[in-house]
Amino acid sequence: MRIIHKQHKGHTYLSHSHFRFKITLSTYIITGLVLGIVAGIFLGSRAAPLSQIGRTCVDLLQMGVIPFIVVSLICGLGEICGASLKRLLISFGLSSIAMWLLFFITAVALYMTFPSIEQHSLYKFSKAAEKPLSEMFVPENPFHAMAEGFVPAVVVFFIALGIAIIPVKNKKPFLESMNTLLQALLKLNSFMVNLVPIIVFCYTANLVGNSNMTVEKLLEFQVFLLSAFLGCIITFFFIVPLLVVTFTDIGYYEFMREFKHIVITAMLTANTIIMIPMIIDKLEELSKKHKIEGEGNTSVIHTSITVGFNITGPSMIPTVIFILFASWFIGEDVSMRLPGIFVYAVTTLFGGQTFSVIALLDFLHLPPDMLGIYMTFQQLYLVNIIAAIKQPFLAALALICVFVNVKRESFKILPFLRLAVIGVTSIAITLIGLSIYYKDTVKGNPNAFASLVDKMVLESPVPVTVENTTPKLTHGEEFNTLEDIVNNKEIVFAYKNHFEPFTFKNSKGELMGFMTALVERLAASLNCSVKFVPVDNYQITMELLKSGDIDLAFYEFNIDDIDHLLNVGYSDPILYLQSGLVVHNSDRNIFSNWKNILNNPSITIAISSLYPLNHILENEIKKANKAKIVYVDQFTLKDIPNTNFPAYFTSAERGLFFCLEYPKYSFIMPDGIPSINQNTLIFMTNPKNNGLLYYINYWLKIQKEGDNESEVQKLYEYWIEGKIEKD
Template sequence: MFKKLLSMTSATQMIVAMFIGFAVGIFFGESVGWLSTIGTGVILLMQMTVLPYIVVSLVGGIGKLKPDTAKLIFSRAGIIMLLLWALGLLLVALMPLSFPFVESASFFSTSIIEPVVEIDYFKLYIPSNPFESMAAGYVPAMVVFSIAMGLALIGMKGDNKTQLLEFMHTCGEMFGRITQGMVKVLPIGIFAMSASAAGTMGVDEFASMQVYLISYFALCLVLTFAVLPWIVASLTPITYWQTIQMSKASLVTAFATGNIFIVLPVIVEECKQVMKKHNTTSEDTDTLIEILVPIAFTFPNIGKLTVILFVYFCSWFNGTPIELLDQLSLSVSGLLALFGSVYVAIPFMLDLVHLPADLFQLFVMSGFITGKFNSITAVMNLFILTLLTAAMFQKNLKCFLPQLIKMTLGVAGSIIITVLVCRLGMGLFIHSPEVTSGVIANMQVADKVPTIVKTQYPQLGKTPTSPIASVDMIKQRGILKVGYIPSNVPFSYYNNAGELVGFDSAMASKLAEDLNVKVEFVPFKKKDLVASLQAGYFDIAMSGLAMDIELMGDLSYTNQVMELNFAIAAPDHMVNQFKTTDSIHTLNNITVAYVEHNNAIQAIKQKFANITFKQISGYQLFFRQKNNQYDALIISAEAGSAWTLFFPSYGITLLENNVRYPVAYAVAPSNQSLLNYVNNWQNLRQVDGHQQQYYNYWMLGQGATNPPPRWSIIRDVLHWVE
């Protein structure tokens, strides 16, 4: 059995390793999750020769060209290649429109308030220090440097040039041998990553991978059998069916082997034959074809560019859409990065748009399936580039208005039909994950102390008052009375079981536990806070209270519990309109709601005279509105994220300058005893980690769900393990 595996081709070994890995992962489940570290190690080994190989291959390949050949290729084939690249990148950017709509939301994440490292485009594209560019992994800069060196060599003569080109050729062979050696180890990495993924990946994640695979297959097929051959049929005497017929054998070979290099001679001969059929060939044309095909092979082709779709998929999968400006940067940087290996280009592009590097493993897993499809696109790209260049050389390229209209209608029609079919098909058969509101609606307070929850607001002047209770009085009566604001997610709200829960509800229960008393929750409205504390309706207000300068003379705030981040909540389709100050200034007929922060709102009103601001009594009035009275809401990012779990059709965005504000608890100004106790208690619970534990649970959602172990044969069928 082992000898048979060794005798297989490397491509077959990888496919076998992938399926064996899936089988192992399904059998053993999460216990083989550690194998991902082996897979990561193998991939890193595969990457070690890529950057040096880019340098030697581009310098050697371009440097050995004759001036006339170089001029011909870069002036004619270069223009066509650039246009094909632009078309390919456009189609890749449009293909995410086929992804099904997924209405989702997530808990607050500290990553959204971390400063985004700005991309230094000068360092990314200009190799002022090539050694720094190589060390930092700036692939586009290395490509620019290598092309510049290759172009400089074209005009040089003498033995020094010959020796340098031989050295580059020798280095290329050396790196090629190293890569071939690493390819023998690659099946081990494929097995490890496949086993880890199959053992740990949930059903929803597998369903999401279908989105990528279906859209990728559709993209490659429409390029290979519709868009590219139609361009040739529109602009040259060669018909659509002749293009398909001449490329058929090469396409089948490339798909079966995943190897483009072995069909290069076939592409050359087929292009010569089809040119002869139309009496447009000559010795010079044949020479052009013979030179062009192998040189074009060394440049990125449309088939290779299609892998950029994986980055768009990752942004959809991660719930962080790529902005239009970033899409342009991704296209240009991705093109230059793909002069090298996809195993370097994909991690580079993921980092460029700030996506998790771990997603790269999904690309490697699917690479042996998708690789067969991008191989046929690459082959068709070589055919079309060669035929268009030869037709331009023979002055048979028909770039007149009727032909251009014919080409545009055919290409646009193919793209629109493909996107619509994929969107409708995946929308019907690939379903969204479970609604996220079930997670936050079922969260519970862990500390169980005797609890009384009142739901009726005390009526000022009618409900009997009580004396302001010191710590000793609270202990004597055995009850700590805590004021709360209902529906103040995630600080105090009712879960599906009708229990009062939330960050501050948990903190209040812990405070009561430490005082060794019961806890009684009393609802209040923000406007009645001072009067309610003075009337003794409750001892302390604990409900995500923003520290308010206007109230500081009428009540006492404890030490700040945490800092929250100002944000804007809006319907998903409007969120981007509030991301920058400039975009907000362009808005008209917009109404923004707010609940508190009167001082801050006054300053904002002066800054944005084009916006109408209206105060509402509670955040739920915005999220549950039916008449679309309000377009956006000023809220904290932490609370806004929690609300979007209940209402996934809304999203949040931070204010541009990342303004923050403190929240604290409040007691009556004369209750110095309780104020001192709570301040000291807070310090203790911050140091021992209890407050951070509550923050992680209620704000970040850590531990909010306890998914069962991944289904596996060894656990769920054989019952060999628990």
């Protein structure tokens, strides 16, 4: 046990504050939380830069974690010795895996009680390229894995290295050096933990300032708090005792009675380390009581506690529940990735709960701002209950190893079945009650999406007039040239109703969208105002352009749809738009492959009669002669929930925005869809208005050249990717 005492004597940053009359870390975190909320309320979207400061602090906090994992694994495993090494490793490994699985199953069971409400979020992320599983978990190059932050691969390699060191004869000097390094890393990590209040402040300010954090959303946090608490209760009263009574002679009540004082002390002090000597004394006392004595017994206890301390198994329940809660909170379904979450949680928890949450948020592409929420709950709530359940976890690991290795105990079927039946029945009743409670108290907000969109209004850089009726056709031949527009100080732009996210009106009747904002910035470059007029019919739009009743419009154009553009002038592409299908969540697998779609006679795809790609899609379907296509006049995405078609053809940008409002639907791009399946978003003008077209093309070129700070890029990130950072 020499290593455990030596490596953790200086590691008191969580405990010293509880015994001295001074401002504690928890107090600083609460202060950071309160100041972050105040700053977010007053700064609003201007608090966005604080997120980058918080990210920098998170990077500093992670700086020493992977080295700590490496050194602690080498020290913990390298100290193991004795003739029963193989049996000890197997019993310790299997019991750890069994507990991990039970912890994870418990977390998933609690996740299943979360209420089924429509969650709306403007969080949308550019998905990073998925790392190959072999690269994440198989350490072909351990130094590359460390550099890239592939924690699972790092853990696998250094577990193998630690085991390889066990039989080495002259390992003592090396382990002493590793111990010295471990103490230095502990001091570094204990210093870096002082950055937590800053992280909480920065992330909280950004979260409050740049999201629609309503009372309903705040009340939804009880889902995590109650689930995490109940998960820890299940761990203490069922999971850990179940394995103890199954593999040892110690009964349920004896185990609970012997360790209850240690658990209570750990919960009050929120400190695991100071309890280790008490746990060891209690384990040795129980060993004598059950007539298990000898040097081998002491060695097994010390080795189990030493290695088990770095496993942080009980932390899996609140960590995994929080990750599942974070996905539920923003409306992201991660149920298909549960196996990956389990493996990633097991390996990253070697670096601690905070590091594991950071890694899992990144792994699932969830909002990094959720880390601030977790850190706040961790210090106010989780740290105490995690410290409490860590004690029986360590004790159970050591007891199982002692009884299996020294007393040669085997699986006890009757105690296992007795406790399993009682425990599973009690837990099932509790989960049903919890699910009913959530349904009654967590209702969500049916107007949440409208509230989110209302908040996205951007201030126009020029005066704006919005008309609600289509202008009358004058049948004239004159049009406003570029010079006329500049002299009149007004440009007339035709917008489309219900054409999200390009042009549409929010619940307050305000015109907004990507094209709306882009035209306003184009007008600002001409030093003129904008008059928006509604024109939803394409043929009327062309006639109004030719007669000079409007100056500018926009259109989704495809190269095979040239007939629509013979009588108008059109600009260079503003955006390239990929197309795909909007389908119900339950039908995603059916529409995942384009060939399967074409060869399925039961499939019907709906499409707007004016959608540019309809004849291309029609040709593909006619060749297959099985799937069907239906053209719908005056069809908008808003009509989808009121129709019975299984799939709807649209652009990715429009489809994704629709799915934000209606989370029961998904946008997919089937594998094998034709490469010609691409539109361009363009401006349209009078065919003779060459001066205006030339200016627009030149302006677009300036906007899209150079860095990522162009107006087109910023507006795309804002309206399409949902990065609600206002100017």
